[in-house]
Amino acid sequence: MRYIHIDNVEPGQYLGRTIFSGNGAVLLSDGVQLTVYMINTLNRIGVTMIYIKDPLFEDIEIVDVVSEETKRAIMKKMGETFHSIRSGKDFNTKHINGSVDNLLDEVMRNKEVLVQLSDIRTKDNEMYVHALNVSMMSALIGIQMDLPMSQLRELSIGAMLHDIGKVELITDDTSDDLKKHHTWRGFEILKNKRELSLLIAHAAFQHHEKMDGTGLPRAMQGEQIHLYARIVAVANTYDNLLFQTSELGRQMLPHEACEHMMVLAGGQLDREIVIHFLRTVSVYPTGTSVKLSTKETGVVVGQHRGLPGRPIVRVVKSESGTDLDVVEVDLAKHNTIFIDNILQ
Structure with a gap:
Protein backbone atom coordinates (compact mmCIF):
# COMPACT_ATOMS: atom_id res chain seq x y z
CA MET A 1 0.00 0.00 0.00
CA ARG A 2 0.95 3.60 -0.51
CA TYR A 3 -0.41 6.67 1.27
CA ILE A 4 -1.09 9.41 -1.28
CA HIS A 5 -2.94 12.69 -1.70
CA ILE A 6 -6.45 12.45 -3.17
CA ASP A 7 -5.37 14.72 -6.06
CA ASN A 8 -2.90 12.03 -7.18
CA VAL A 9 -5.39 9.15 -7.12
CA GLU A 10 -6.27 7.78 -10.56
CA PRO A 11 -9.42 5.94 -11.66
CA GLY A 12 -8.83 2.20 -11.71
CA GLN A 13 -6.62 2.14 -8.63
CA TYR A 14 -7.73 0.03 -5.67
CA LEU A 15 -8.48 1.41 -2.19
CA GLY A 16 -6.01 0.13 0.41
CA ARG A 17 -7.97 0.81 3.61
CA THR A 18 -11.68 1.02 4.38
CA ILE A 19 -13.23 4.48 4.77
CA PHE A 20 -15.83 4.87 7.54
CA SER A 21 -18.61 7.37 8.19
CA GLY A 22 -19.07 9.22 11.47
CA ASN A 23 -21.21 6.45 12.96
CA GLY A 24 -18.75 3.72 12.03
CA ALA A 25 -20.61 2.54 8.91
CA VAL A 26 -18.53 1.58 5.86
CA LEU A 27 -18.45 4.21 3.11
CA LEU A 28 -15.96 2.44 0.83
CA SER A 29 -14.47 -0.98 1.49
CA ASP A 30 -10.84 -1.99 1.30
CA GLY A 31 -10.11 -3.35 -2.18
CA VAL A 32 -12.79 -1.47 -4.11
CA GLN A 33 -11.70 -0.22 -7.55
CA LEU A 34 -11.95 3.55 -7.55
CA THR A 35 -13.95 5.38 -10.22
CA VAL A 36 -13.96 9.05 -11.22
CA TYR A 37 -17.25 9.44 -9.34
CA MET A 38 -15.83 7.86 -6.17
CA ILE A 39 -12.71 10.04 -6.28
CA ASN A 40 -14.77 13.21 -6.80
CA THR A 41 -17.09 12.19 -3.96
CA LEU A 42 -14.15 11.62 -1.59
CA ASN A 43 -12.83 15.05 -2.52
CA ARG A 44 -16.25 16.60 -1.87
CA ILE A 45 -16.65 15.07 1.59
CA GLY A 46 -13.24 16.34 2.70
CA VAL A 47 -10.93 13.35 2.24
CA THR A 48 -7.37 14.52 1.51
CA MET A 49 -5.19 11.38 1.89
CA ILE A 50 -5.97 7.73 1.23
CA TYR A 51 -4.20 4.39 0.98
CA ILE A 52 -4.09 2.70 -2.42
CA LYS A 53 -2.89 -0.78 -3.30
CA ASP A 54 0.40 -1.12 -5.19
CA PRO A 55 1.84 -4.48 -6.36
CA LEU A 56 5.35 -3.33 -5.46
CA PHE A 57 4.31 -2.66 -1.87
CA GLU A 58 1.51 -5.16 -1.32
CA ASP A 59 3.34 -6.72 1.64
CA ILE A 60 3.40 -3.45 3.61
CA GLU A 61 1.52 -3.89 6.86
CA ILE A 62 0.15 -0.82 8.63
CA VAL A 63 0.36 -1.64 12.33
CA ASP A 64 -2.06 0.48 14.38
CA VAL A 65 -2.04 1.14 18.10
CA VAL A 66 -5.83 0.66 18.09
CA SER A 67 -7.61 -1.78 15.77
CA GLU A 68 -10.15 -0.69 13.15
CA GLU A 69 -12.86 -2.70 14.93
CA THR A 70 -12.28 -0.84 18.21
CA LYS A 71 -12.10 2.51 16.41
CA ARG A 72 -15.44 1.87 14.71
CA ALA A 73 -17.08 0.93 18.01
CA ILE A 74 -15.70 4.04 19.74
CA MET A 75 -16.78 6.33 16.90
CA LYS A 76 -20.29 4.86 17.08
CA LYS A 77 -20.52 5.53 20.83
CA MET A 78 -19.06 9.01 20.39
CA GLY A 79 -21.66 9.73 17.72
CA GLU A 80 -24.45 8.66 20.06
CA THR A 81 -23.02 10.77 22.89
CA PHE A 82 -22.67 13.91 20.79
CA HIS A 83 -26.13 13.41 19.28
CA SER A 84 -27.61 13.32 22.80
CA ILE A 85 -25.87 16.57 23.71
CA ARG A 86 -26.97 18.30 20.50
CA SER A 87 -30.52 17.23 21.28
CA GLY A 88 -30.30 18.73 24.76
CA LYS A 89 -30.45 15.30 26.38
CA ASP A 90 -28.30 13.67 29.04
CA PHE A 91 -25.64 11.23 27.84
CA ASN A 92 -24.68 7.81 29.14
CA THR A 93 -21.19 7.86 30.68
CA LYS A 94 -21.13 4.05 30.69
CA HIS A 95 -20.68 4.18 26.91
CA ILE A 96 -17.67 6.48 27.27
CA ASN A 97 -16.20 4.40 30.11
CA GLY A 98 -16.55 1.23 28.06
CA SER A 99 -14.97 2.87 25.02
CA VAL A 100 -12.00 4.10 27.05
CA ASP A 101 -11.52 0.69 28.70
CA ASN A 102 -11.35 -0.95 25.26
CA LEU A 103 -9.00 1.73 23.95
CA LEU A 104 -6.68 1.45 26.96
CA ASP A 105 -6.60 -2.33 26.69
CA GLU A 106 -5.27 -2.09 23.13
CA VAL A 107 -2.95 0.83 23.84
CA MET A 108 -1.33 -1.09 26.70
CA ARG A 109 -0.84 -4.15 24.46
CA ASN A 110 0.55 -2.07 21.58
CA LYS A 111 2.45 0.60 23.50
CA GLU A 112 5.64 -0.15 21.53
CA VAL A 113 3.90 0.64 18.22
CA LEU A 114 4.56 4.12 16.85
CA VAL A 115 1.49 6.32 16.33
CA GLN A 116 0.51 6.82 12.69
CA LEU A 117 -2.53 9.07 12.32
CA SER A 118 -3.53 7.72 8.94
CA ASP A 119 -7.26 7.15 9.44
CA ILE A 120 -9.15 8.55 6.47
CA ARG A 121 -11.18 11.57 7.57
CA THR A 122 -14.36 13.00 6.16
CA LYS A 123 -16.35 16.05 7.21
CA ASP A 124 -18.78 13.60 8.78
CA ASN A 125 -16.34 11.66 10.97
CA GLU A 126 -13.53 14.17 11.69
CA MET A 127 -14.78 15.18 15.16
CA TYR A 128 -14.94 11.56 16.30
CA VAL A 129 -11.60 10.61 14.77
CA HIS A 130 -10.04 13.67 16.43
CA ALA A 131 -11.46 12.73 19.85
CA LEU A 132 -10.25 9.15 19.47
CA ASN A 133 -6.76 10.21 18.36
CA VAL A 134 -6.31 12.71 21.17
CA SER A 135 -7.41 10.09 23.69
CA MET A 136 -5.06 7.46 22.25
CA MET A 137 -2.06 9.81 22.12
CA SER A 138 -2.76 11.14 25.61
CA ALA A 139 -2.82 7.58 26.94
CA LEU A 140 0.52 6.79 25.27
CA ILE A 141 2.08 9.93 26.77
CA GLY A 142 0.69 8.94 30.17
CA ILE A 143 2.24 5.48 29.82
CA GLN A 144 5.59 7.11 28.93
CA MET A 145 5.26 9.17 32.12
CA ASP A 146 4.49 6.05 34.21
CA LEU A 147 1.06 7.23 35.31
CA PRO A 148 -0.91 4.57 37.25
CA MET A 149 -3.91 2.95 35.55
CA SER A 150 -6.44 4.98 37.54
CA GLN A 151 -4.91 8.21 36.23
CA LEU A 152 -4.52 6.83 32.70
CA ARG A 153 -8.24 6.11 32.69
CA GLU A 154 -9.18 9.61 33.90
CA LEU A 155 -6.76 11.16 31.41
CA SER A 156 -8.13 9.12 28.50
CA ILE A 157 -11.75 9.97 29.32
CA GLY A 158 -10.89 13.67 29.64
CA ALA A 159 -9.03 13.52 26.32
CA MET A 160 -11.91 11.78 24.56
CA LEU A 161 -14.34 14.42 25.83
CA HIS A 162 -12.02 17.43 25.59
CA ASP A 163 -14.09 19.08 22.82
CA ILE A 164 -17.51 18.15 24.18
CA GLY A 165 -18.30 21.86 24.61
CA LYS A 166 -18.25 22.26 20.82
CA VAL A 167 -21.36 20.15 20.40
CA GLU A 168 -23.49 21.70 23.16
CA LEU A 169 -26.42 23.87 22.16
CA ILE A 170 -25.76 27.45 23.36
CA THR A 171 -28.90 28.49 25.20
CA ASP A 172 -27.71 31.06 27.75
CA ASP A 173 -27.56 34.80 27.17
CA THR A 174 -24.29 35.43 29.01
CA SER A 175 -22.37 38.49 27.89
CA ASP A 176 -19.10 36.92 29.06
CA ASP A 177 -17.33 35.82 25.87
CA LEU A 178 -15.00 33.54 27.80
CA LYS A 179 -17.96 31.57 29.12
CA LYS A 180 -19.06 31.03 25.53
CA HIS A 181 -15.71 29.36 24.78
CA HIS A 182 -16.09 25.61 24.17
CA THR A 183 -13.65 24.77 26.97
CA TRP A 184 -15.88 26.53 29.51
CA ARG A 185 -19.02 24.91 28.11
CA GLY A 186 -17.34 21.52 28.19
CA PHE A 187 -16.37 22.02 31.82
CA GLU A 188 -19.94 22.92 32.71
CA ILE A 189 -21.24 19.75 31.07
CA LEU A 190 -18.71 17.40 32.66
CA LYS A 191 -18.56 18.85 36.18
CA ASN A 192 -22.26 18.04 36.60
CA LYS A 193 -21.68 14.36 35.81
CA ARG A 194 -21.18 13.04 39.33
CA GLU A 195 -19.99 9.67 38.07
CA LEU A 196 -17.00 11.39 36.44
CA SER A 197 -14.00 12.79 38.31
CA LEU A 198 -13.80 16.60 38.41
CA LEU A 199 -10.26 16.23 37.02
CA ILE A 200 -11.81 14.91 33.80
CA ALA A 201 -13.76 18.15 33.53
CA HIS A 202 -10.53 20.12 33.99
CA ALA A 203 -8.96 18.33 31.01
CA ALA A 204 -11.72 19.85 28.87
CA PHE A 205 -11.55 23.19 30.70
CA GLN A 206 -7.82 23.82 30.44
CA HIS A 207 -6.61 22.14 27.24
CA HIS A 208 -6.33 25.52 25.47
CA GLU A 209 -4.32 27.09 28.28
CA LYS A 210 -0.66 27.63 27.43
CA MET A 211 2.44 27.27 29.58
CA ASP A 212 3.42 30.90 28.90
CA GLY A 213 0.04 32.24 30.07
CA THR A 214 -1.28 33.25 26.64
CA GLY A 215 -4.07 30.67 26.45
CA LEU A 216 -7.81 30.50 27.14
CA PRO A 217 -10.10 30.71 28.97
CA ARG A 218 -8.24 31.99 32.08
CA ALA A 219 -4.65 32.68 30.91
CA MET A 220 -3.24 30.17 33.39
CA GLN A 221 0.41 29.25 33.16
CA GLY A 222 2.91 26.56 34.07
CA GLU A 223 1.97 24.27 36.93
CA GLN A 224 -1.33 26.10 37.38
CA ILE A 225 -2.54 24.00 34.46
CA HIS A 226 -3.46 20.48 35.50
CA LEU A 227 -1.23 17.65 34.20
CA TYR A 228 -4.11 16.04 32.30
CA ALA A 229 -4.82 19.28 30.45
CA ARG A 230 -1.14 19.77 29.60
CA ILE A 231 -1.00 16.27 28.13
CA VAL A 232 -4.24 16.71 26.19
CA ALA A 233 -2.93 20.06 24.87
CA VAL A 234 0.08 18.32 23.30
CA ALA A 235 -2.00 15.56 21.69
CA ASN A 236 -4.66 18.03 20.54
CA THR A 237 -2.08 20.38 19.01
CA TYR A 238 -0.40 17.61 17.01
CA ASP A 239 -3.66 16.24 15.61
CA ASN A 240 -4.79 19.74 14.64
CA LEU A 241 -1.49 20.48 12.89
CA LEU A 242 -1.95 17.40 10.72
CA PHE A 243 -5.60 17.91 9.85
CA GLN A 244 -6.30 21.65 9.94
CA THR A 245 -4.94 24.44 7.76
CA SER A 246 -1.80 25.83 9.41
CA GLU A 247 0.31 28.92 8.90
CA LEU A 248 1.79 27.07 5.91
CA GLY A 249 -1.58 27.49 4.21
CA ARG A 250 -2.21 23.73 4.33
CA GLN A 251 -2.20 20.78 6.66
CA MET A 252 1.27 19.93 7.97
CA LEU A 253 3.00 16.66 7.18
CA PRO A 254 4.03 14.58 10.23
CA HIS A 255 7.70 15.60 10.13
CA GLU A 256 6.73 19.29 9.82
CA ALA A 257 4.28 18.95 12.71
CA CYS A 258 6.94 17.29 14.89
CA GLU A 259 9.37 20.13 14.16
CA HIS A 260 6.66 22.67 14.99
CA MET A 261 5.90 20.86 18.26
CA MET A 262 9.55 21.23 19.26
CA VAL A 263 9.32 24.97 18.56
CA LEU A 264 6.27 25.21 20.86
CA ALA A 265 7.90 23.14 23.62
CA GLY A 266 8.77 25.22 26.65
CA GLY A 267 6.64 28.12 25.44
CA GLN A 268 3.06 27.18 24.72
CA LEU A 269 3.46 23.47 25.46
CA ASP A 270 5.03 21.56 28.36
CA ARG A 271 8.55 20.65 27.21
CA GLU A 272 8.76 17.37 29.13
CA ILE A 273 5.43 16.19 27.78
CA VAL A 274 6.42 17.07 24.19
CA ILE A 275 9.61 15.01 24.60
CA HIS A 276 7.57 12.02 25.81
CA PHE A 277 5.14 12.51 22.93
CA LEU A 278 7.83 12.59 20.24
CA ARG A 279 9.00 9.14 21.40
CA THR A 280 5.60 7.68 20.50
CA VAL A 281 4.89 9.15 17.05
CA SER A 282 5.95 8.03 13.58
CA VAL A 283 7.62 10.98 11.87
CA TYR A 284 7.31 9.30 8.45
CA PRO A 285 4.23 7.00 8.47
CA THR A 286 4.42 3.61 6.77
CA GLY A 287 3.25 3.86 3.17
CA THR A 288 4.54 7.42 2.71
Whole structure:
Protein backbone atom coordinates (compact mmCIF):
# COMPACT_ATOMS: atom_id res chain seq x y z
CA MET A 1 0.00 0.00 0.00
CA ARG A 2 0.95 3.60 -0.51
CA TYR A 3 -0.41 6.67 1.27
CA ILE A 4 -1.09 9.41 -1.28
CA HIS A 5 -2.94 12.69 -1.70
CA ILE A 6 -6.45 12.45 -3.17
CA ASP A 7 -5.37 14.72 -6.06
CA ASN A 8 -2.90 12.03 -7.18
CA VAL A 9 -5.39 9.15 -7.12
CA GLU A 10 -6.27 7.78 -10.56
CA PRO A 11 -9.42 5.94 -11.66
CA GLY A 12 -8.83 2.20 -11.71
CA GLN A 13 -6.62 2.14 -8.63
CA TYR A 14 -7.73 0.03 -5.67
CA LEU A 15 -8.48 1.41 -2.19
CA GLY A 16 -6.01 0.13 0.41
CA ARG A 17 -7.97 0.81 3.61
CA THR A 18 -11.68 1.02 4.38
CA ILE A 19 -13.23 4.48 4.77
CA PHE A 20 -15.83 4.87 7.54
CA SER A 21 -18.61 7.37 8.19
CA GLY A 22 -19.07 9.22 11.47
CA ASN A 23 -21.21 6.45 12.96
CA GLY A 24 -18.75 3.72 12.03
CA ALA A 25 -20.61 2.54 8.91
CA VAL A 26 -18.53 1.58 5.86
CA LEU A 27 -18.45 4.21 3.11
CA LEU A 28 -15.96 2.44 0.83
CA SER A 29 -14.47 -0.98 1.49
CA ASP A 30 -10.84 -1.99 1.30
CA GLY A 31 -10.11 -3.35 -2.18
CA VAL A 32 -12.79 -1.47 -4.11
CA GLN A 33 -11.70 -0.22 -7.55
CA LEU A 34 -11.95 3.55 -7.55
CA THR A 35 -13.95 5.38 -10.22
CA VAL A 36 -13.96 9.05 -11.22
CA TYR A 37 -17.25 9.44 -9.34
CA MET A 38 -15.83 7.86 -6.17
CA ILE A 39 -12.71 10.04 -6.28
CA ASN A 40 -14.77 13.21 -6.80
CA THR A 41 -17.09 12.19 -3.96
CA LEU A 42 -14.15 11.62 -1.59
CA ASN A 43 -12.83 15.05 -2.52
CA ARG A 44 -16.25 16.60 -1.87
CA ILE A 45 -16.65 15.07 1.59
CA GLY A 46 -13.24 16.34 2.70
CA VAL A 47 -10.93 13.35 2.24
CA THR A 48 -7.37 14.52 1.51
CA MET A 49 -5.19 11.38 1.89
CA ILE A 50 -5.97 7.73 1.23
CA TYR A 51 -4.20 4.39 0.98
CA ILE A 52 -4.09 2.70 -2.42
CA LYS A 53 -2.89 -0.78 -3.30
CA ASP A 54 0.40 -1.12 -5.19
CA PRO A 55 1.84 -4.48 -6.36
CA LEU A 56 5.35 -3.33 -5.46
CA PHE A 57 4.31 -2.66 -1.87
CA GLU A 58 1.51 -5.16 -1.32
CA ASP A 59 3.34 -6.72 1.64
CA ILE A 60 3.40 -3.45 3.61
CA GLU A 61 1.52 -3.89 6.86
CA ILE A 62 0.15 -0.82 8.63
CA VAL A 63 0.36 -1.64 12.33
CA ASP A 64 -2.06 0.48 14.38
CA VAL A 65 -2.04 1.14 18.10
CA VAL A 66 -5.83 0.66 18.09
CA SER A 67 -7.61 -1.78 15.77
CA GLU A 68 -10.15 -0.69 13.15
CA GLU A 69 -12.86 -2.70 14.93
CA THR A 70 -12.28 -0.84 18.21
CA LYS A 71 -12.10 2.51 16.41
CA ARG A 72 -15.44 1.87 14.71
CA ALA A 73 -17.08 0.93 18.01
CA ILE A 74 -15.70 4.04 19.74
CA MET A 75 -16.78 6.33 16.90
CA LYS A 76 -20.29 4.86 17.08
CA LYS A 77 -20.52 5.53 20.83
CA MET A 78 -19.06 9.01 20.39
CA GLY A 79 -21.66 9.73 17.72
CA GLU A 80 -24.45 8.66 20.06
CA THR A 81 -23.02 10.77 22.89
CA PHE A 82 -22.67 13.91 20.79
CA HIS A 83 -26.13 13.41 19.28
CA SER A 84 -27.61 13.32 22.80
CA ILE A 85 -25.87 16.57 23.71
CA ARG A 86 -26.97 18.30 20.50
CA SER A 87 -30.52 17.23 21.28
CA GLY A 88 -30.30 18.73 24.76
CA LYS A 89 -30.45 15.30 26.38
CA ASP A 90 -28.30 13.67 29.04
CA PHE A 91 -25.64 11.23 27.84
CA ASN A 92 -24.68 7.81 29.14
CA THR A 93 -21.19 7.86 30.68
CA LYS A 94 -21.13 4.05 30.69
CA HIS A 95 -20.68 4.18 26.91
CA ILE A 96 -17.67 6.48 27.27
CA ASN A 97 -16.20 4.40 30.11
CA GLY A 98 -16.55 1.23 28.06
CA SER A 99 -14.97 2.87 25.02
CA VAL A 100 -12.00 4.10 27.05
CA ASP A 101 -11.52 0.69 28.70
CA ASN A 102 -11.35 -0.95 25.26
CA LEU A 103 -9.00 1.73 23.95
CA LEU A 104 -6.68 1.45 26.96
CA ASP A 105 -6.60 -2.33 26.69
CA GLU A 106 -5.27 -2.09 23.13
CA VAL A 107 -2.95 0.83 23.84
CA MET A 108 -1.33 -1.09 26.70
CA ARG A 109 -0.84 -4.15 24.46
CA ASN A 110 0.55 -2.07 21.58
CA LYS A 111 2.45 0.60 23.50
CA GLU A 112 5.64 -0.15 21.53
CA VAL A 113 3.90 0.64 18.22
CA LEU A 114 4.56 4.12 16.85
CA VAL A 115 1.49 6.32 16.33
CA GLN A 116 0.51 6.82 12.69
CA LEU A 117 -2.53 9.07 12.32
CA SER A 118 -3.53 7.72 8.94
CA ASP A 119 -7.26 7.15 9.44
CA ILE A 120 -9.15 8.55 6.47
CA ARG A 121 -11.18 11.57 7.57
CA THR A 122 -14.36 13.00 6.16
CA LYS A 123 -16.35 16.05 7.21
CA ASP A 124 -18.78 13.60 8.78
CA ASN A 125 -16.34 11.66 10.97
CA GLU A 126 -13.53 14.17 11.69
CA MET A 127 -14.78 15.18 15.16
CA TYR A 128 -14.94 11.56 16.30
CA VAL A 129 -11.60 10.61 14.77
CA HIS A 130 -10.04 13.67 16.43
CA ALA A 131 -11.46 12.73 19.85
CA LEU A 132 -10.25 9.15 19.47
CA ASN A 133 -6.76 10.21 18.36
CA VAL A 134 -6.31 12.71 21.17
CA SER A 135 -7.41 10.09 23.69
CA MET A 136 -5.06 7.46 22.25
CA MET A 137 -2.06 9.81 22.12
CA SER A 138 -2.76 11.14 25.61
CA ALA A 139 -2.82 7.58 26.94
CA LEU A 140 0.52 6.79 25.27
CA ILE A 141 2.08 9.93 26.77
CA GLY A 142 0.69 8.94 30.17
CA ILE A 143 2.24 5.48 29.82
CA GLN A 144 5.59 7.11 28.93
CA MET A 145 5.26 9.17 32.12
CA ASP A 146 4.49 6.05 34.21
CA LEU A 147 1.06 7.23 35.31
CA PRO A 148 -0.91 4.57 37.25
CA MET A 149 -3.91 2.95 35.55
CA SER A 150 -6.44 4.98 37.54
CA GLN A 151 -4.91 8.21 36.23
CA LEU A 152 -4.52 6.83 32.70
CA ARG A 153 -8.24 6.11 32.69
CA GLU A 154 -9.18 9.61 33.90
CA LEU A 155 -6.76 11.16 31.41
CA SER A 156 -8.13 9.12 28.50
CA ILE A 157 -11.75 9.97 29.32
CA GLY A 158 -10.89 13.67 29.64
CA ALA A 159 -9.03 13.52 26.32
CA MET A 160 -11.91 11.78 24.56
CA LEU A 161 -14.34 14.42 25.83
CA HIS A 162 -12.02 17.43 25.59
CA ASP A 163 -14.09 19.08 22.82
CA ILE A 164 -17.51 18.15 24.18
CA GLY A 165 -18.30 21.86 24.61
CA LYS A 166 -18.25 22.26 20.82
CA VAL A 167 -21.36 20.15 20.40
CA GLU A 168 -23.49 21.70 23.16
CA LEU A 169 -26.42 23.87 22.16
CA ILE A 170 -25.76 27.45 23.36
CA THR A 171 -28.90 28.49 25.20
CA ASP A 172 -27.71 31.06 27.75
CA ASP A 173 -27.56 34.80 27.17
CA THR A 174 -24.29 35.43 29.01
CA SER A 175 -22.37 38.49 27.89
CA ASP A 176 -19.10 36.92 29.06
CA ASP A 177 -17.33 35.82 25.87
CA LEU A 178 -15.00 33.54 27.80
CA LYS A 179 -17.96 31.57 29.12
CA LYS A 180 -19.06 31.03 25.53
CA HIS A 181 -15.71 29.36 24.78
CA HIS A 182 -16.09 25.61 24.17
CA THR A 183 -13.65 24.77 26.97
CA TRP A 184 -15.88 26.53 29.51
CA ARG A 185 -19.02 24.91 28.11
CA GLY A 186 -17.34 21.52 28.19
CA PHE A 187 -16.37 22.02 31.82
CA GLU A 188 -19.94 22.92 32.71
CA ILE A 189 -21.24 19.75 31.07
CA LEU A 190 -18.71 17.40 32.66
CA LYS A 191 -18.56 18.85 36.18
CA ASN A 192 -22.26 18.04 36.60
CA LYS A 193 -21.68 14.36 35.81
CA ARG A 194 -21.18 13.04 39.33
CA GLU A 195 -19.99 9.67 38.07
CA LEU A 196 -17.00 11.39 36.44
CA SER A 197 -14.00 12.79 38.31
CA LEU A 198 -13.80 16.60 38.41
CA LEU A 199 -10.26 16.23 37.02
CA ILE A 200 -11.81 14.91 33.80
CA ALA A 201 -13.76 18.15 33.53
CA HIS A 202 -10.53 20.12 33.99
CA ALA A 203 -8.96 18.33 31.01
CA ALA A 204 -11.72 19.85 28.87
CA PHE A 205 -11.55 23.19 30.70
CA GLN A 206 -7.82 23.82 30.44
CA HIS A 207 -6.61 22.14 27.24
CA HIS A 208 -6.33 25.52 25.47
CA GLU A 209 -4.32 27.09 28.28
CA LYS A 210 -0.66 27.63 27.43
CA MET A 211 2.44 27.27 29.58
CA ASP A 212 3.42 30.90 28.90
CA GLY A 213 0.04 32.24 30.07
CA THR A 214 -1.28 33.25 26.64
CA GLY A 215 -4.07 30.67 26.45
CA LEU A 216 -7.81 30.50 27.14
CA PRO A 217 -10.10 30.71 28.97
CA ARG A 218 -8.24 31.99 32.08
CA ALA A 219 -4.65 32.68 30.91
CA MET A 220 -3.24 30.17 33.39
CA GLN A 221 0.41 29.25 33.16
CA GLY A 222 2.91 26.56 34.07
CA GLU A 223 1.97 24.27 36.93
CA GLN A 224 -1.33 26.10 37.38
CA ILE A 225 -2.54 24.00 34.46
CA HIS A 226 -3.46 20.48 35.50
CA LEU A 227 -1.23 17.65 34.20
CA TYR A 228 -4.11 16.04 32.30
CA ALA A 229 -4.82 19.28 30.45
CA ARG A 230 -1.14 19.77 29.60
CA ILE A 231 -1.00 16.27 28.13
CA VAL A 232 -4.24 16.71 26.19
CA ALA A 233 -2.93 20.06 24.87
CA VAL A 234 0.08 18.32 23.30
CA ALA A 235 -2.00 15.56 21.69
CA ASN A 236 -4.66 18.03 20.54
CA THR A 237 -2.08 20.38 19.01
CA TYR A 238 -0.40 17.61 17.01
CA ASP A 239 -3.66 16.24 15.61
CA ASN A 240 -4.79 19.74 14.64
CA LEU A 241 -1.49 20.48 12.89
CA LEU A 242 -1.95 17.40 10.72
CA PHE A 243 -5.60 17.91 9.85
CA GLN A 244 -6.30 21.65 9.94
CA THR A 245 -4.94 24.44 7.76
CA SER A 246 -1.80 25.83 9.41
CA GLU A 247 0.31 28.92 8.90
CA LEU A 248 1.79 27.07 5.91
CA GLY A 249 -1.58 27.49 4.21
CA ARG A 250 -2.21 23.73 4.33
CA GLN A 251 -2.20 20.78 6.66
CA MET A 252 1.27 19.93 7.97
CA LEU A 253 3.00 16.66 7.18
CA PRO A 254 4.03 14.58 10.23
CA HIS A 255 7.70 15.60 10.13
CA GLU A 256 6.73 19.29 9.82
CA ALA A 257 4.28 18.95 12.71
CA CYS A 258 6.94 17.29 14.89
CA GLU A 259 9.37 20.13 14.16
CA HIS A 260 6.66 22.67 14.99
CA MET A 261 5.90 20.86 18.26
CA MET A 262 9.55 21.23 19.26
CA VAL A 263 9.32 24.97 18.56
CA LEU A 264 6.27 25.21 20.86
CA ALA A 265 7.90 23.14 23.62
CA GLY A 266 8.77 25.22 26.65
CA GLY A 267 6.64 28.12 25.44
CA GLN A 268 3.06 27.18 24.72
CA LEU A 269 3.46 23.47 25.46
CA ASP A 270 5.03 21.56 28.36
CA ARG A 271 8.55 20.65 27.21
CA GLU A 272 8.76 17.37 29.13
CA ILE A 273 5.43 16.19 27.78
CA VAL A 274 6.42 17.07 24.19
CA ILE A 275 9.61 15.01 24.60
CA HIS A 276 7.57 12.02 25.81
CA PHE A 277 5.14 12.51 22.93
CA LEU A 278 7.83 12.59 20.24
CA ARG A 279 9.00 9.14 21.40
CA THR A 280 5.60 7.68 20.50
CA VAL A 281 4.89 9.15 17.05
CA SER A 282 5.95 8.03 13.58
CA VAL A 283 7.62 10.98 11.87
CA TYR A 284 7.31 9.30 8.45
CA PRO A 285 4.23 7.00 8.47
CA THR A 286 4.42 3.61 6.77
CA GLY A 287 3.25 3.86 3.17
CA THR A 288 4.54 7.42 2.71
CA SER A 289 6.47 8.13 -0.50
CA VAL A 290 9.78 9.89 0.14
CA LYS A 291 12.78 11.28 -1.69
CA LEU A 292 16.17 10.45 -0.17
CA SER A 293 19.34 12.54 -0.10
CA THR A 294 20.71 10.06 -2.68
CA LYS A 295 18.05 11.49 -5.08
CA GLU A 296 16.30 8.09 -5.07
CA THR A 297 12.60 7.81 -4.31
CA GLY A 298 10.90 5.10 -2.34
CA VAL A 299 8.18 4.20 0.15
CA VAL A 300 8.49 3.85 3.93
CA VAL A 301 7.93 0.16 4.76
CA GLY A 302 9.08 -0.13 8.38
CA GLN A 303 9.65 1.77 11.62
CA HIS A 304 12.06 1.83 14.56
CA ARG A 305 10.54 2.51 17.98
CA GLY A 306 13.67 4.20 19.31
CA LEU A 307 14.38 6.13 16.09
CA PRO A 308 11.06 7.41 14.73
CA GLY A 309 12.80 9.71 12.26
CA ARG A 310 14.92 6.91 10.73
CA PRO A 311 12.51 4.45 9.06
CA ILE A 312 13.14 1.68 6.54
CA VAL A 313 12.60 2.83 2.94
CA ARG A 314 12.04 0.54 -0.05
CA VAL A 315 13.63 1.99 -3.17
CA VAL A 316 12.58 0.60 -6.54
CA LYS A 317 15.17 1.13 -9.24
CA SER A 318 14.53 0.57 -12.93
CA GLU A 319 17.25 -1.48 -14.60
CA SER A 320 17.46 -1.60 -18.43
CA GLY A 321 14.09 0.07 -18.62
CA THR A 322 12.20 -3.15 -17.84
CA ASP A 323 13.54 -5.08 -14.85
CA LEU A 324 13.00 -3.69 -11.37
CA ASP A 325 15.63 -3.93 -8.68
CA VAL A 326 14.14 -3.55 -5.18
CA VAL A 327 16.43 -2.32 -2.41
CA GLU A 328 15.51 -1.61 1.19
CA VAL A 329 17.46 1.17 2.89
CA ASP A 330 17.40 1.09 6.68
CA LEU A 331 18.12 4.68 7.66
CA ALA A 332 18.98 3.55 11.19
CA LYS A 333 22.01 1.78 9.70
CA HIS A 334 22.86 4.30 6.95
CA ASN A 335 23.68 7.41 8.96
CA THR A 336 24.74 9.45 5.93
CA ILE A 337 21.41 9.04 4.09
CA PHE A 338 18.48 11.28 4.95
CA ILE A 339 14.91 11.89 3.83
CA ASP A 340 14.96 15.09 1.79
CA ASN A 341 11.28 15.40 0.98
CA ILE A 342 7.83 13.83 1.22
CA LEU A 343 6.16 12.99 -2.09
CA GLN A 344 2.37 13.14 -2.08
